[in-house]
Amino acid sequence: MRRNQAIAILVVLPLLLATGGCGGDAGATEAAVTIAFEHLANDVPIVLGSETPYTNAAGNEFGTTRLSYFVSALTLTLTDGTEVTASGAHYVDHETDETRTYVLPVGVATGDLAQISFVMGLGPDLNVTGAFTSPPESLMEWPEMMGGGYHYMKFEGRYVDDADEPFNFMTHSGGLNGTDYSFEVVLDATGREVTEGATFILEMNLEEWFADPDTWDLNDYFNETHRGIMGDADAQASLMANGATVFSLGAP
Amino acid sequence: MNIIGWLALAALAFGAGGCDVNDAPPLHSPEPLDVRLPRNFPPMFVPVDNPTTHEGVALGRKLYYDRRLSPDGSRACADCHLQEHAFSTPLVPGVLPHINLAWSWNFLWDGEFEGSLEEAMIMEVEEFFGTDVERLREPDLEEMFLAAFGSTEITTKRAAYAIAQFQRTLVSRNSRFDDYVADDEAALSESEYRGMELFYSERGECFHCHATSLFTDNRFHNIGLDADVEGTGRGAVTGRASDDGLYKTPTLRNVEMTAPYMHDDRFATLEEVIDFYSEGVIYSDTIDSLIPNVTGGGLQLTAQERLDIVAFLRALTDPVFLSNPDLAQP
Ligand SMILES: [Cu+2]
Numbered sequence: 016m017r018r019n020q021a022i023a024i025l026v027v028l029p030l031l032l033a034t035g036g037c038g039g040d041a042g043a044t045e046a047a048v049t050i051a052f053e054h055l056a057n058d059v060p061i062v063l064g065s066e067t068p069y070t071n072a073a074g075n076e077f078g079t080t081r082l083s084y085f086v087s088a089l090t091l092t093l094t095d096g097t098e099v100t101a102s103g104a105h106y107v108d109h110e111t112d113e114t115r116t117y118v119l120p121v122g123v124a125t126g127d128l129a130q131i132s133f134v135m136g137l138g139p140d141l142n143v144t145g146a147f148t149s150p151p152e153s154l155m156e157w158p159e160m161m162g163g164g165y166h167y168m169k170f171e172g173r174y175v176d177d178a179d180e181p182f183n184f185m186t187h188s189g190g191l192n193g194t195d196y197s198f199e200v201v202l203d204a205t206g207r208e209v210t211e212g213a214t215f216i217l218e219m220n221l222e223e224w225f226a227d228p229d230t231w232d233l234n235d236y237f238n239e240t241h242r243g244i245m246g247d248a249d250a251q252a253s254l255m256a257n258g259a260t261v262f263s264l265g266a267p
Numbered sequence: 268m269n270i271i272g273w274l275a276l277a278a279l280a281f282g283a284g285g286c287d288v289n290d291a292p293p294l295h296s297p298e299p300l301d302v303r304l305p306r307n308f309p310p311m312f313v314p315v316d317n318p319t320t321h322e323g324v325a326l327g328r329k330l331y332y333d334r335r336l337s338p339d340g341s342r343a344c345a346d347c348h349l350q351e352h353a354f355s356t357p358l359v360p361g362v363l364p365h366i367n368l369a370w371s372w373n374f375l376w377d378g379e380f381e382g383s384l385e386e387a388m389i390m391e392v393e394e395f396f397g398t399d400v401e402r403l404r405e406p407d408l409e410e411m412f413l414a415a416f417g418s419t420e421i422t423t424k425r426a427a428y429a430i431a432q433f434q435r436t437l438v439s440r441n442s443r444f445d446d447y448v449a450d451d452e453a454a455l456s457e458s459e460y461r462g463m464e465l466f467y468s469e470r471g472e473c474f475h476c477h478a479t480s481l482f483t484d485n486r487f488h489n490i491g492l493d494a495d496v497e498g499t500g501r502g503a504v505t506g507r508a509s510d511d512g513l514y515k516t517p518t519l520r521n522v523e524m525t526a527p528y529m530h531d532d533r534f535a536t537l538e539e540v541i542d543f544y545s546e547g548v549i550y551s552d553t554i555d556s557l558i559p560n561v562t563g564g565g566l567q568l569t570a571q572e573r574l575d576i577v578a579f580l581r582a583l584t585d586p587v588f589l590s591n592p593d594l595a596q597p
Contacts, residue, residue, distance in 0.1 A: 064509060065552045080556040148309045154484050158467035158474055171556035180562040181550070185469075239567070242559040243469030 045122030049214040050089065050131075052107045052115045053265055054082055056221040063109060067175055072226035075233045077184070079172035079221060083108040085155065085165065086217075087141055087197075089119065089133040091209065093126045104141050106152050114151075116214075128204040131215060135258055136167025136197030142190050161246055162192040170224065174233045184237040186224060187245045188254050196251045200262050207267055216265025223261040229253045297322040297415055300432075302369075305440050307448055307480045311369050317385055317428045319435050322414040325597070327433030329411060330403075330426055332596045336392070338399040344391075344430070350594055353521035354437065360532055364525050366518050366588075367481050369435045376514045376530040377504050378487055384434055388427035398423050437594060439520045440480075441587035444579075448480075455582055462579025465572055472566065473576075475557045476516045482583065487513035488555040491548035491565070492529065500530070502553075512553050523584045537577045545573060 054061045056069040056079070067078040087104035101119045108114045136142075142164035147153045155165040167188045176182040190196060207215065225231035231253070236244055244250035297320035302311060313319055330336050332345045347362050348354040354365035361376065374380040374387045382390075392398045400421050409419040416425050444463070446454035455463065465471035478484040487501045489512035496502070496512025504510070514530045528534040534543065548558060548565035559566060568576070588594070 065554075145306070150309075150479075150485065153309060154478055156479060160464060160467045173556060183556045183559060183561055185556060239560055239563060242472065245469055 044125050044211075046125050046209050046211040046213060048091065048119045048123045048209060049212075050105075050117040050119065051214050051216045051265075052117070053216055053218045054109055054221065055218055058220075061109065061221065065173055065181075067173055067181070069222060071222045071233070072230045073232040075174045075225075077172055077174035077233065079170065081110075081169055081171040082219075082221075083110075083114075083151070083155065083166075084135070084168035084170070084219075085137050085141075085152075086117075087134045087137055089117070089131070091119075091123050091131055091204075092129045093124060093209065094129045094205070095126060097124050097126065099123045104137055104152075106155070108151060111151070123209050125209050125211070128207040128209055130201055131204045131217070131264065132199060132201040134197050135200050135262070136188065137165055137190075138197050139190070139195050142195070142197070157189045157245070162190060162194075164190050167197055170221065174237070176238070177234050182233075182237060184233050185243045185245075186254070187243060188251060189245065191246065191248055191251055194248065194251075196255045198255050198258055200258070202262060202264050204264060207264075215267075218263050218265050219261055220263065221261075224254060224257055226257060227260050228256055231257075297417075300324055300436070302435055302438060304438065305445065305449065305480075308438075308440065309370055309479070309481070311435065313435065314383065314385060317431060319432050320415065322411070323416075323429050323432040324436055326408075326411040326415040327429035327431065328594070329408070329597050330430055331433055333408075335402045335405070335408070336398050336426070337396050338402065340402070342396075345596065350591075351524065351589055353439070353524045353589065355525045357526060361530055363517065364521065365434060365437050366439045366520050368437065370481055371485055373485050373487070373515055377500050378515055379504050384431045385428060388431040388434070389424060392427040392430065393423045398426060400426075437588075439585040439588040442520065442585045443582045445585075447582075456578065458575050458578040459582045460579075461572075462575035462577070462582075465568075465576050466579055469559075470566070471568075471572075471576060472557060472559050476555075477519050478516075482519040483516045485516065487515055488557070489513045489551065489553045490544075491550065491554045491558050491561060492533070492543070494549050494551055496551045496553060509553060512551055519580060520583050521585055521588065523581045524589065537580055538573070541568070541573045541576055544568075 061079055061082070063080055064078060065080065067076040069077050071077060084107055085104045086107065088100055088102065089105065090098060090100040092098045099121055101121050103120070105117045106114055144156070144159065144163040147155070147165065155169070157164045157166050168186070170186040172184060173181045174184055188196060204215070225233070236250060300319045300321050302319060304311060332343050334340050334343045336343055347356050347359045348365050349356050352364070355362040363376065369384060371384065372381065380387055380390055400423060403421045403426065409421065412421050412425060413419045415429055443454045466473045476484055476488055487510065489496060489500070493512065499512055500510065501513035502508060502511035522537065526535060528537070528540050534540045543565070545566045545568040546564045548561060550561045554561050
């Protein structure tokens, strides 16, 4: 990582010098861009708590108590083909407001946007034990016994089970024993423009984790004998598939 | 050039200018102390205004064990925080151990104190002890303040800063679990190994809260000890109903030596603690989503699993920490 950055600087610096630095043409203006993360369930902004106000496709009533996750390699692509990637990962925790805005560490050329894409979770290059040494990121650790690295997501809460009792669910995703379940999300962003200070809203629609293509009845995934899904490769693959429809861009 | 270099130059300049240098404080440079950490530990944050030094740690250690720190000379930190109990004691209710607090930012069971280690120690010295600096103005201590901070001026802040430096040396990292992590496969018995597997699985479900190599996430949880949690724990501090019944996750390092257990000492043994997680969990609104089977009493572990998990907890005991002469009464 660090070495790549160093090499990048070594390569870019002479280029900048050669082209006369910042004095380029107007088209090359760069803007600071912010991504704001919003979390919805059944189309309303979530409120963390023990209640179960939402419903998933299987008809389970559920609520959420905790939501944190990583997005990485966030990339903005302009209609003219310009592509800018913010390398590294960003940690989002619904409970911590600062984490819900991500000022991209790179400037983005102004112009018409074509798409916003990112990796949900951490790709294999980032998902290495020891990559995050301090909290809160380090608290996403994934046990060595299950392959090490970090959780991609902790989405937890309570649902009403078949016995009509509250039961906890822990939708924790991550790479399991060497298999990577992170996935790329590509969102159409035509009609939006990168201008100085632009903010784009990235929405996570929580109930979509439990639907499309696989409908999750939470009773099957979180019950007395099957307590979690971290060690369940099928469940991880299913989340990856369902994840394709979880994100959308908020109204500009 | 560092600050000491500049001071030396300045002193020379004054000397050359014919000032009376005899009254000037002697130049001092406490010797930096580097606390060694294993690779799986987080980096230790040390604030620029309180670098860890041999002299500072020596003073902090002295004060930690010295009853002159209390205005009536009745108690020292070490009266309730005893090394052989990982700096806690079974004799006073609810005492939290002093283990790896260098990485803590929430202090006390209900998190009543949030802030840096320095701020926490200032709170302990000024508010909890009400230290009277007059009591500390004795030659032995003045000499140590001079060595640590460059002048004999004694303030509660300096006392607290020195104790914070000592706290940064209370690092527990030499358990058999650590040996195992450092590649000594034979460090754990079969039962301890099975206990570790359970600890780090969703069947045991311990690792999300007793997290990282510190065995705590430094956060607050309701683990299901009581049915009525209204106005208790973190909730009593924040006034938020959603915080009722939440307490700080204690580290499990040296947990064998910190009985009795929980914020109110309700369990005498580790076996009782595991029985609780297995059968005794009681539902309340704020119970944590990481507690499995909340309406069915908890984990439902087998007898063997309970033995294994307790065995693993005992493998977190650090005999070096508990007997290190550098941490003992000076
Ligand atoms: Cu997990």
